[in-house]
Amino acid sequence: MGKERVAVVGIGQTKHQATRGDVSMAGLVREAAQRALDDAHMTWTDIDAVVIGKAPDFFEGVMMPELFLADALGATGKPMFRVHTAGSVGGSTAIVASQLIQAGLHERVLTVAFEKQSESEAMWALSLPIPFTPPLHAGAGGYFAPHIRSYIRRSKAPDHIGMLVALKDRQNGIKNPYAHLHEHEISFDSIKESMMLWDPIRYAETCPSSDGACALVLGSEKVADDAMAEGRQPAWIQGTAMRSEPTLSAERDTVLPLGGALCAADVYKQAGITNPRKDVDAVEMYVPFSWFEPMWLENLGFAEPGEGWKMTEQGATALDGDFPVNMSGGVLCTNPIGASGMLRFGEIAMQVRGTAGEHQVDGVRRGVGHAYGGGSQFFAMWVVGKDKP
Amino acid sequence: MPEISLPESLQGVEAVRSVRIPARLDYEFTAGNASSRFLRGIQQKKIIGQRVPGGRVYVPPRGADPERGQATTEEVEVAQVGTVTSFCMVNVAFYGSSMELPYTSALILLDGADLSIMHLIQEIPANEVRIGMRVEAVWRDDEDIEPTLESIKWFRPTGEPDDTNVRIPGEDHGTGLGSWVGGVAPTEALVRNPRTGKGGH
Amino acid sequence: MRDIAIISFAQTPAVRRIPEVNEVEMLMPAIHGALSQVDMTIDDIGFTCSGSTDYLAGVGFSFVSTLDGVGAWPPIQESHVEMDGAWALYEAWVKLQLGELDTALVYSYAKSSPGDLPMVLTRQLDPITVAPLWPDSVSLAALQARSLLDSGNYTEAQFAEVAARSRRSALDNPNAQLAWDRSAAELLGEDYHIAPLRKSDCAPITDGAACVILAAGDVARSKVKRPAWIRGIDHRVEPIHLGLRDLTVSESTRIAGEKAGVADGPIDVAELHAPFSHQELILRDALGLSSDVNINPSGGALSANPMMTAGLIRIGEVANRISAGDVNRGVAHATSGPCLQQNLVAVLEGEA
Numbered sequence: 001m002g003k004e005r006v007a008v009v010g011i012g013q014t015k016h017q018a019t020r021g022d023v024s025m026a027g028l029v030r031e032a033a034q035r036a037l038d039d040a041h042m043t044w045t046d047i048d049a050v051v052i053g054k055a056p057d058f059f060e061g062v063m064m065p066e067l068f069l070a071d072a073l074g075a076t077g078k079p080m081f082r083v084h085t086a087g088s089v090g091g092s093t094a095i096v097a098s099q100l101i102q103a104g105l106h107e108r109v110l111t112v113a114f115e116k117q118s119e120s121e122a123m124w125a126l127s128l129p130i131p132f133t134p135p136l137h138a139g140a141g142g143y144f145a146p147h148i149r150s151y152i153r154r155s156k157a158p159d160h161i162g163m164l165v166a167l168k169d170r171q172n173g174i175k176n177p178y179a180h181l182h183e184h185e186i187s188f189d190s191i192k193e194s195m196m197l198w199d200p201i202r203y204a205e206t207c208p209s210s211d212g213a214c215a216l217v218l219g220s221e222k223v224a225d226d227a228m229a230e231g232r233q234p235a236w237i238q239g240t241a242m243r244s245e246p247t248l249s250a251e252r253d254t255v256l257p258l259g260g261a262l263c264a265a266d267v268y269k270q271a272g273i274t275n276p277r278k279d280v281d282a283v284e285m286y287v288p289f290s291w292f293e294p295m296w297l298e299n300l301g302f303a304e305p306g307e308g309w310k311m312t313e314q315g316a317t318a319l320d321g322d323f324p325v326n327m328s329g330g331v332l333c334t335n336p337i338g339a340s341g342m343l344r345f346g347e348i349a350m351q352v353r354g355t356a357g358e359h360q361v362d363g364v365r366r367g368v369g370h371a372y373g374g375g376s377q378f379f380a381m382w383v384v385g386k387d388k389p
Numbered sequence: 390m391p392e393i394s395l396p397e398s399l400q401g402v403e404a405v406r407s408v409r410i411p412a413r414l415d416y417e418f419t420a421g422n423a424s425s426r427f428l429r430g431i432q433q434k435k436i437i438g439q440r441v442p443g444g445r446v447y448v449p450p451r452g453a454d455p456e457r458g459q460a461t462t463e464e465v466e467v468a469q470v471g472t473v474t475s476f477c478m479v480n481v482a483f484y485g486s487s488m489e490l491p492y493t494s495a496l497i498l499l500d501g502a503d504l505s506i507m508h509l510i511q512e513i514p515a516n517e518v519r520i521g522m523r524v525e526a527v528w529r530d531d532e533d534i535e536p537t538l539e540s541i542k543w544f545r546p547t548g549e550p551d552d553t554n555v556r557i558p559g560e561d562h563g564t565g566l567g568s569w570v571g572g573v574a575p576t577e578a579l580v581r582n583p584r585t586g587k588g589g590h
Numbered sequence: 591m592r593d594i595a596i597i598s599f600a601q602t603p604a605v606r607r608i609p610e611v612n613e614v615e616m617l618m619p620a621i622h623g624a625l626s627q628v629d630m631t632i633d634d635i636g637f638t639c640s641g642s643t644d645y646l647a648g649v650g651f652s653f654v655s656t657l658d659g660v661g662a663w664p665p666i667q668e669s670h671v672e673m674d675g676a677w678a679l680y681e682a683w684v685k686l687q688l689g690e691l692d693t694a695l696v697y698s699y700a701k702s703s704p705g706d707l708p709m710v711l712t713r714q715l716d717p718i719t720v721a722p723l724w725p726d727s728v729s730l731a732a733l734q735a736r737s738l739l740d741s742g743n744y745t746e747a748q749f750a751e752v753a754a755r756s757r758r759s760a761l762d763n764p765n766a767q768l769a770w771d772r773s774a775a776e777l778l779g780e781d782y783h784i785a786p787l788r789k790s791d792c793a794p795i796t797d798g799a800a801c802v803i804l805a806a807g808d809v810a811r812s813k814v815k816r817p818a819w820i821r822g823i824d825h826r827v828e829p830i831h832l833g834l835r836d837l838t839v840s841e842s843t844r845i846a847g848e849k850a851g852v853a854d855g856p857i858d859v860a861e862l863h864a865p866f867s868h869q870e871l872i873l874r875d876a877l878g879l880s881s882d883v884n885i886n887p888s889g890g891a892l893s894a895n896p897m898m899t900a901g902l903i904r905i906g907e908v909a910n911r912i913s914a915g916d917v918n919r920g921v922a923h924a925t926s927g928p929c930l931q932q933n934l935v936a937v938l939e940g941e942a
């Protein structure tokens with residue numbers, strides 16, 4: 001009884017792009033899974049169980065697609081599990097997978113998250129008119145833009161903060177070979193000049209719609225020790241947490257949701273983090289619209305209320321800052337919705353292992369992966385580190 | 390992996406990269422008790438919410454108290470005027486929308502309700518919409534009223550002075566429920582537990 | 591493993607169509623029924639997990655709005671699976687194994703009535719090679735039934751016996767949708783629906799919801815006199831393509847049953863999630879159940895089959911019988927996908 005240790009021992013992702021017309025859905029998930037297995041020095045037969053996650057099935061037009069993907073994922077005769085917690089799903093899927101090892105049920109678990117939004121119309125799937133329900137007048141951006149305006153009003157942040165986040169993330173993304181957007185010509189002025197889609201959100205401050213998958217191989221303490229012995233640094237999971245709250249409640253704060261802060265407090269406690277800003281070396285957080293960076297900095301305890309934007313403005317969150325955020329380019333460069341959370345979890349594990357390549361930050365001993373979903377109401381986080389917990 | 394090659398008869402044949410497979414499924418959707426009563430109210434040009442135990446009023450009602458998780462039954466009519474709590478100006482033609490660009494989509498807190506509804510603001514230049522602005526419902530012509538929230542065409546300014554103190558829910562707790570003051574995490578005790586009555590201010 | 595038990599189970603009465611309420615309104619009586627039976631509120635729950643799918647009612651993110659029925663304020667630890675609630679229970683059981691939380695709330699629900707269920711289920715199939723042909727779920731099951739007859743192991747008369755016994759058992763189940771007393775011989779006189787299946791061989795289409803509460807060790811003992819302990823639970827999957835499987839057996843059920851420890855003691859009762867009569871016969875064989883095991887005393891899925899929920903109900907039905915002291919050891923089974931593609935098996939026991 002109790003919790004067994006668990007670590008990330010393999011990480012894989014696809015090249016993300018608007019349409020991956022060269023692969024089927026099965027081919028997409030296998031591309032990520034095969035890379036994760038190769039990275040872990042394992043084959044399909046080494047895997048005890050598969051945990052898969054994705055956002056709404058309407059995105060691809062297949063009901064419970066894990067059923068038809070079971071054999072492509074090498075799950076025949078094994079346990080296969082499907083998680084769906086809206087946009088946080090990539091994170092929560094990895095957490096559910098880690099718990100199978102923590103509970104002592106399995107030694108090696110493959111977890112995969114994907115979205116192939118080009119298979120259907122993502123805008124259609126997100127705005128499928130629900131009869132008798134008031135229409136969203138402008139999709140996800142139209143939903144979140146008023147929350148961002150509330151944040152700006154509350155924090156008195158200057159207008160350019162969102163543009164600074166977009167510039168930083170797009171520049172980081174150029175260093176990530178898997179990122180969907182590689183905008184070599186990006187500049188502050190080009191962002192400023194881009195169309196104001198959902199004022200205060202500009203086009204260049206908005207995530208793309210991507211096809212892509214991410215896969216992680218999680219291993220028990222023994223598996224991770226063996227990897228370490230062969231010179232492959234595991235990313236030890238030092239804490240995991242999830243929180244949910246209702247979408248439409250007169251009690252909740254949509255700008256700084258209590259669920260997000262409780263999730264962070266829980267995961268820090270498990271990891272022994274007492275001063276998040278000091279004790280955490282880097283963060284991959286879920287920022288689909290640029291302004292969410294300062295909002296989450298405050299929600300996750302990295303900045304005082306109303307001060308998150310100052311970290312952005314001062315360059316603290318840049319790749320060479322003292323608190324790098326979204327080194328991979330984040331959701332602003334790559335957004336296969338169901339996989340976006342797992343990409344955050346996987347990218348921070350890469351930083352901890354020192355395998356992030358061109359967007360690697362020096363000396364990351366401990367990092368935070370963060371995902372959120374729904375109307376800023378579902379949260380999943382993990383802390384990974386070089387050190388065994 | 391064994392080497393796989395195409396049979397000779399298929400070599401040189403252009404590969405199928407994708408197929409388009411239209412699928413159509415028809416559903417008979419149920420509004421539910423609370424929504425049905427709300428929509429019948431709309432037909433009479435009334436906006437009907439539900440009061441949950443403890444006093445909060447939700448519009449449109451969904452039949453459940455989201456904090457307690459219990460069924461709600463007490464119906465109350467709310468005002469057709471309210472305050473803009475936040476908004477965004479939309480410049481992108483959105484699937485299924487025939488609105489003239491730009492238009493304003495706003496969160497509107499109706500007088501007597503505790504949670505904003507999302508609706509359009511018209512009859513004012515989009516760049517003059519403000520947080521705190523007072524607005525009123527504009528209905529379709531009587532013969533066009535249907536059991537849908539779209540029977541309210543949009544909201545327009547009432548001309549009253551702005552409510553500059555308007556807050557969104559949660560904002561009343563310092564600078565927001567989920568913020569860390571002095572590096573200390575907020576706790577569940579920060580908010581009132583609707584079942585035990587404990588917590589909150 | 592840590593001792594985890596089912597301490598409460600509630601379900602809504604199964605009906606063909608609940609036209610007046612939406613999903614959250616339908617679900618709330620199940621959740622609050624399960625909580626109030628053990629004098630608990632959501633504040634006493636450590637972890638919440640639900641199972642549902644968007645395709646049945648045709649609404650994206652349906653689980654997001656049904657969270658309104660839980661009372662997730664202050665925020666809760668919660669997860670959702672796009673699977674039958676039996677798998678939501680599995681996730682909750684794993685979570686409780688970690689030793690940090692002592693209780694979990696598990697629920698699932700489905701309104702199948704808004705759409706044409708056999709057609710909706712075609713959307714589960716391979717989207718390129720099979721789904722475009724729209725092969726409905728009953729026809730696929732009929733292919734499996736035909737294979738079983740062709741194997742010579744079972745006859746249509748045996749299918750009819752399962753069908754007749756299930757509906758007769760359902761007469762004692764106030765939540766059942768189909769309950770009647772007709773002989774197997776009479777059923778055999780019916781016309782085929784989709785040969786070799788008759789209407790009576792098929793589960794009804796059902797709207798409904800269910801909720802289970804799990805508790806660990808002493809918490810469970812403090813709440814109920816006789817908790818139904820989960821002694822083993824496992825699930826396995828097979829390829830979806832029917833051509834890749836021997837349809838006359840259920841290999842995934844066999845492995846899951848073995849891992850769950852079905853054979854480690856005598857089985858008094860089994861609730862098998864078999865939406866078609868012939869599938870019960872396949873499942874009995876896969877689990878190695880002897881002829882004296884009382885199968886589906888609730889009437890099983892043939893008497894009420896709320897999608898995403900009928901598997902969780904099987905677990906709840908076995909737990910109720912154990913907690914009532916009627917039986918000591920039982921097996922519960924849940925299935926998903928066409929022709930028993932994915933299967934979960936749980937072994938439950940009363941206190942020794």
